[in-house]
Amino acid sequence: MVSDASKKKAAQKKAAAAAKRGGKAAAAAVAAAASSKAADKAANGIAEMHISDRTCTGVLCSHPLSRDIRVSNTIPPSWAVGSVAWLFYHVAMIESLSVTFHGHDLIVDSELELNYGRRYGLLGLNGCGKSTLLTAIGQRELPIPEHMDIYHLTREIEASDMSALEAVISCDEERLKLEKEAEILAAQDDGGGESLERVYERLDALDAATAEKRAAEILYGLGFDKQMQAKKTRDFSGGWRMRIALARALFMNPTILLLDEPTNHLGILSTLAIVHLRPFRHIQFFDLVILNLVYAFCSTIIVVMIVAIFGNFYLLESLKKFERILVVISHSQDFLNGVCTNIIHMQSKKLKLYTGNYDQYVQTRSELEENQMKQYKWEQEQIASMKEYIARFGHGSAKLARQAQSKEKTLAKMERGGLAEKVVRDKVLVFRFTDVGKLPPPVLQFVEVSFGYTPDNLIYKNIDFGVDLDSRVALVGPNGAGKSTLLKLMTGDLMPSDGMVRRHNHLRIAQYHQHLAEKLDLEMSALQFMIKEYPGNEEEKMRAAIGKFGLSGKAQVMPMKNLSDGQRSRVIFAWLAWRQPQMLLLDEPTNHLDIETIDSLAEALNEWDGGLVLVSHDFRLINQVAHEIWVCANQSVTRWEGDIMEFKAHLKAKAGSGDFSLPKDFSLVVHEWVVPFELDFPQLGRFPLA
Known part of the structure; x- marks a missing residue:
């Protein structure tokens, strides 16, 4: 048995080691954790909405301990749960997932399937509910197993007095809480005893000793040298703050990573580098350190170029090699092609899964829709022909009447088996x-x-x-x-x-930029906003002005807080165009x-x-x-x-x-x-x- 004195001595040693390994950045991160959490809430505008704004219904149909997710409204049969048969039910195609936002149906009777090791691109028209679905997943409004942690990135990190390194470290709230608890326990007269031991065991499991080092490596990989890592986030542009936000996501390494427009503000060269820098995949982080040391003794332009090239390549490789579940919303075809293994398309309140990247999705969807249209036309021709025959000969001679009855049975069988739907083109x-x-x-x-x-x-x-x-x-x-x-x-x-x-x-001159969104009073409708900005104009003229940019009907009169970011962008275009x-x-x-x-x-x-x-x-x-x-x-x-x-x-x-x-x-x-x-x-x- 280990004596109490030995335990106390060991605990004190660990406390000293924890203080040493935490460093200044960790200490500052503890102090900044609360403000960081508040900043995240401010950045995730949709996530701030009251849960009653969204209604999500669904039942987890995969095993609770599975690494994959299948959600629906259909409850699996009791005989399947916990048995070998569960595996067969697990791979069944199940429908009925529904999501409603402010009374409007976004998804009705559909399925959500997220498999471990896959990277999904979520596509759909503005306002169809892509960000709402991601937020519902991130807020666990869908039945996601508790053992699967989630990180939802929507925007660049909030500008603050935290350094880039502190901003990354502060996102790991559990580690910060445990380190603070360890500090308090170590200061007690008994040295914390078994409670402190349990805290240290959990910190070891979280690899807390290397947290600052790992955060620094990720930031370095994204283009931040040591001096930049110490700069306050408010001193960075939007593009660089987006990189800090991405660094936080990579640092957390969650089971489910949700990215909403991660390429916004990164710039054209950044996006290109994310997708196309492949010839250096054999170079590891420590090779970059060596290159940096070489630079310290050699100021040639060539070395500078080689060192600088890796920032966005690091991000691409990190996302391409993400071994858990990634769901990303992006309008960049290059990014979707470079990262995604699957595409989820939201259309007509349904989710449809495609295998492959964006280009493969476009080709597959085109082929499927062409075949669907051919099938639809053939079935409609057959139905029209049979109905005409039935109407014409249903009351004729006995022979013709029997043939008409046979066609009625054939028609009923076709309808029971399911008819091909007419192809719905994107609006x-x-x-x-x-x-x-x-x-x-x-x-x-x-x-x-x-x-x-x-x-x-x-x-x-x-x-x-x-x-x-x-x-x-x-x-x-x-x-x-x-x-x-x-x-x-x-x-x-x-x-x-x-x-x-x-x-x-x-x-x-009219200038469009992202900060114009701050001009919008989200409690007002688009129509009210235009009338306020341009008083003295008839309502019909304002409706027509907004309609020129794809907002019509209810979208013009509902509060803009209920509109998607893309729809709000159209309001801004209408506001600029009126001038x-x-x-x-x-x-x-x-x-x-x-x-x-x-x-x-x-x-x-x-x-x-x-x-x-x-x-x-x-x-x-x-x-x-x-x-x-x-x-x-x-x-x-x-x-x-x-x-x-x-x-x-x-x-x-x-x-x-x-x-x-x-x-x-x-x-x-x-x-x-x-x-x-x-x-x-x-x-x-x-x-x-x-």
Whole structure:
């Protein structure tokens, strides 16, 4: 038997070790845990809604200890539970899952199936209930077994005074609570006794001793060096705060990981890197550390480029190798192709599962719908023919009457067996911007413009260019390169440090950005909001203005808190369009929009006669609307000689070949790979194109 004195001594040693391993970041994380939890609630807007806003019905039909999930309203037979027969019931196709939101049916009599080791992309039109379903899972409003922990990521982390490292560590509430409890127990006269031992056993099970190290490794893998990990989250852009949020998700490593639009704010180069950086999959984290040590003694550009390339590749590999259950909502086809093993399509209040990534889903769905339409047409022709025969000869001669009765039986048998349903096409939304005519150039001109938020840190230096009403420009570049800053210089929200921005006296500019959503009073309806913003206009005119962007009927008059993020984005577009701008500046307009809505937006922009400057990480949208590609990096704006797909191919080729030699377009190579991660490397200076 171990004596009490020995136990006390061992407990005191463990307490000292715990304090040492926790470090400053862990201590700060304990203090910040409460505020972090509050910030998470603020970020998860839908999750804050009262449970009564949602009604979810379903019964878990997989074994309670299974790693897979099958949910329905159908209760499994008692003879199956706990027996070998359960396994057969477990793989049966069961229907009847239902989800209602504010009295509106989103899912009716359907099935949810999530298998361990699979990565699901959740698709559907804006407002169909994708985010609501994820929130219902995350809030355990569906019968998810308690042994399966869930982490639901909806938005970038809230800006606060916590450092990036503290923000990641603070998400593990159980560990923080146990460490605090251990500290209190260790301070007691008896040293905590058996209670402290139990706490330490649980901390060991959670691998608490390595928590700070693991968090630092994940952040490093996502592009945060040691200095950046110590920066406050409020000092990061939205893209970098999204990376911190993703780091929290990877740090938690939950059984079920739910990601709602994780590529929002990451930027075009980030999204591309997430999907296409494959040639370095053999390189581990410690190889990156070695490269970093090499950099400490060698300041060559090549080493900088190699070190900087891994941030988003790390994220891709982490998600591609996620061995549990991943469900992700994303409008990025590249991301869905690179990560997902299955697609769940929400349509007509049903969930339908497809095997494969997004491209395979599109092909499979097209083939199934084509076959379904053929079957539907054949059955309808047969039914019409039999009904005509029955009506014509049902009261004729005995022979004809018997044949008619036979056809009636055949028809009844077909109906009992189930008839093919008519293919339901996705609703096509039509956006419309009002044509505004032309203004003589120059409309918007930059003359030797320099700008920096501080005199010692210029974002742009001596840039010259012009934008007219026939311009269709896409700005590309990494997070923090100054794309949004350039748009603010165009609108006049920011003034240049040097040089001049000239605007035509009659030019009307409208800028779309994500912070406009904060302008919406969510207690008001879209119609009430438009009438408030533009008083003196008839209600019918306001209805028509909103209807131009795909919101009609009840969606116009219900409180906007009941609308999806994508539907709220359409309200903002309607609000901007009513001002009849001659130039649109769109900063990440596809965030929260579904793929079909993005296509409608592209079509509307192509039919509109105004000028366009676009910032987007969506290659498809850029390819559809942009005539020019401008690369923002290295204090300059450089025109890319080619379209966006050629730019994408250029980046893929550089990643795929592993060629880090110094080509003629050396400055662009530096822009593409060094700047995306904004590591605190020495200033590279400006490199003119050869």
